[in-house]
Amino acid sequence: MQLTPLKCITIVSERFLKKEIIELIKNSGAKGYTITDAVGEGSRGIRASEWEGKNVKIETIVSDEAAESIIKSISNEYFANYAVIVYTNEVKVVRGDKYI
Amino acid sequence: MQLTPLKCITIVSERFLKKEIIELIKNSGAKGYTITDAVGEGSRGIRASEWEGKNVKIETIVSDEAAESIIKSISNEYFANYAVIVYTNEVKVVRGDKYI
Amino acid sequence: MQLTPLKCITIVSERFLKKEIIELIKNSGAKGYTITDAVGEGSRGIRASEWEGKNVKIETIVSDEAAESIIKSISNEYFANYAVIVYTNEVKVVRGDKYI
Numbered sequence: 001m002q003l004t005p006l007k008c009i010t011i012v013s014e015r016f017l018k019k020e021i022i023e024l025i026k027n028s029g030a031k032g033y034t035i036t037d038a039v040g041e042g043s044r045g046i047r048a049s050e051w052e053g054k055n056v057k058i059e060t061i062v063s064d065e066a067a068e069s070i071i072k073s074i075s076n077e078y079f080a081n082y083a084v085i086v087y088t089n090e091v092k093v094v095r096g097d098k099y100i
Numbered sequence: 101m102q103l104t105p106l107k108c109i110t111i112v113s114e115r116f117l118k119k120e121i122i123e124l125i126k127n128s129g130a131k132g133y134t135i136t137d138a139v140g141e142g143s144r145g146i147r148a149s150e151w152e153g154k155n156v157k158i159e160t161i162v163s164d165e166a167a168e169s170i171i172k173s174i175s176n177e178y179f180a181n182y183a184v185i186v187y188t189n190e191v192k193v194v195r196g197d198k199y200i
Numbered sequence: 201m202q203l204t205p206l207k208c209i210t211i212v213s214e215r216f217l218k219k220e221i222i223e224l225i226k227n228s229g230a231k232g233y234t235i236t237d238a239v240g241e242g243s244r245g246i247r248a249s250e251w252e253g254k255n256v257k258i259e260t261i262v263s264d265e266a267a268e269s270i271i272k273s274i275s276n277e278y279f280a281n282y283a284v285i286v287y288t289n290e291v292k293v294v295r296g297d298k299y300i
Binding site: 003006008022031032033034035036037061089090091092093094095 | 110112136137138139140141142155157171174175179185186187188189190
């Protein structure tokens with residue numbers, strides 16, 4: 001079974017940014033994404049769940065180039081004003097050609 | 101603290117396949133699994149949430165051998181007809197002997 | 201874009217331990233965490249969902265030192281009596297200085 005090494009990018013953000021971030025990652029070359037509901041607490045010390053609803057955790061599997069583009073775009077758009085978390089990890093994907 | 105290197109397999113599928121996939125991974129040697137609800141969009145361009153309920157994200161921590169068996173079985177059973185996502189990543193697990 | 205290599209620790213536990221585990225990881229140096237609801241089955245063969253509600257999956261991104269501290273504390277506190285899963289994986293984080 002052939003596995004393709006790709007990047008999984010995880011983005012955790014306040015829920016009202018969900019649609020915008022999905023547009024952004026699709027424009028950066030992502031072919032799909034998975035969203036789960038989440039709550040949390042970050043360096044600002046406020047539980048998102050207490051004041052404006054849950055967070056969302058968006059995951060997308062992409063090429064190195066798309067990963068770099070997504071990270072750059074999210075940094076530029078959101079990091080000044082929002083508590084967005086972004087990280088990548090290495091994954092090996094079945095049918096990896098579908099993600100590029 | 102001793103950590104055991106193992107594979108974490110993540111499977112994202114349409115919800116109605118959940119029971120079948122759980123049986124499949126248990127038959128392949130997985131000792132447990134974790135399921136979260138998810139929604140998403142894939143290469144077919146259809147949000148699962150719009151037409152038949154949420155997706156499920158199934159994670160299981162297994163040996164390399166069990167990982168290979170799970171990947172092979174899911175590919176054979178579902179890839180021709182379903183939008184199933186399967187990928188692995190390397191994890192280090194506390195009490196890793198429980199997963200083998 | 202600079203990415204910082206850090207540890208992502210994932211903890212899956214019975215739900216009633218959630219508050220305690222959050223306190224524990226914060227006392228070990230974690231600056232934040234993300235929680236998602238989960239159900240599952242482990243080596244004890246009992247679905248958590250059948251008898252006492254869902255599990256929780258707690259993720260936190262931390263330094264190597266904090267990771268070691270969290271793993272040690274959870275092992276000492278819970279492993280004798282509870283079906284807690286703990287594993288780490290390598291991630292690269294944007295604005296990584298916020299997590300240390």
